[in-house]
Amino acid sequence: MGLLKKLFRRPAAVQELPSGSLTVDRNGNTITSTISSAYPPQLLREIARDVLRLFSDARDAQMPMAEISIHFASLRITARELRGGAIIFLFPQTAMLQTPT
């Protein structure tokens, strides 16, 4: 039993950080993308949805924004407003590849 477990153990799911850019329309549908197709599309849709929500909430708060950047320890998401949609850049903040803040 122990041997079978060792043989058929599923590899741990480690998600590589997305890198590249995507353009989404005002409904969050992806128009173009340079992000690896191996990256889960569902997560990209969630990123697009959240970014559009941030822009729309900012408009409601009377401070419309042209660009929003979210800085995590290992990833930077920069989004520019594009006629109701957005162009979103994803920069992994790795020790190998540092992007300007």
Next chain:
Amino acid sequence: MEYQPKILILDDEADWLEMCREMLAQLPSQPEIRTASTGAHAVAQLDAERFRLLICDLKMPRIDGLQVLAIVRRRFPDLRTVVLTALEDEEFRSRAYALGVDLFWLKSDMQQNMKMFLDCLESLLGRDMADGFRGIQNKSLMDIIQMECLSRNSTLLRLTRGPLVAKIWIQDGELIDAEVQGAHGEAAFRKILFWKSGTFENLPAEPNRERAINKSVNALLLESAQSMDEAGEQQTEIIEKTAHRKTVWRISLLTREGAEFVVAIPPEGEPEAWGTHAVEQQAKWTRRAMEIARQLSERLEAGPLSHLAGTSTERNVLALTRDNKQFLVGWPADKTDGQLLEKTKKLVASWDS
């Protein structure tokens, strides 16, 4: 049965892994040593077996050390973590500590201070082998200093509060020197003790540091506690004046730093704001934006949120969290993103002073 702790070393350089394996074999607890050359391989091993300690490089292709640490922190909260890197950059040190690592060590230091590094590792392994508690949350700076001195430790305590950095040298349980914002010795030590919050790390001791403090640590702590009490009593007497001074201080801080407005949002209660009338709307956006970012960070496994920045033709805004309080700071549009973060951190660190 004698317990043999397991250590996992993650580094993309095979020679380095082999050298570390040989070096760690010298540890008195005789740990079982495993190696991994990629983040995915390391996480797979951690999933399969129980390890006591992970030693992790930062600079690796594909999934780098910071991402591995972000995953490890969430999935294996009991695992001790050590960063061993060649990157001599304070930013990486801060980011690694923000991810909850137990020790950050430079590869160059390790070669020079091999014994000290091994002692630190043995101590990390030993702390779990004995019954006890981990972490020193909610301990005051006085408690931390007393603990170091009572244990007759030799260390350099590096304290950080926003952009401010202070150092306290302790040798064999004796307070030797302190340094903060250009002050040295006793004056610096007294100044540091007024800090209410911050982070600290134990750096290797500097035995050759010249002694600048001759009073005993207990005498100094007692004197400082008394002066803090006195200051507290006086404060209650002049509470109205203090509130007024606070407002003046904050407005002058805004003007001096060149910010347009600040909204400070406590976890509960009304937000405070200077320089803006749209307080409710801005506070609502900040709360919502920070929550969206927090959820995004969890889903993407991207590590903790540092800050969120927004740009418009009229101004830039920057939102961050400090001491459980969220801040939204507005800046003129001509400031660059890099300047904004430093200036916002500075402003926010001084906000409740």
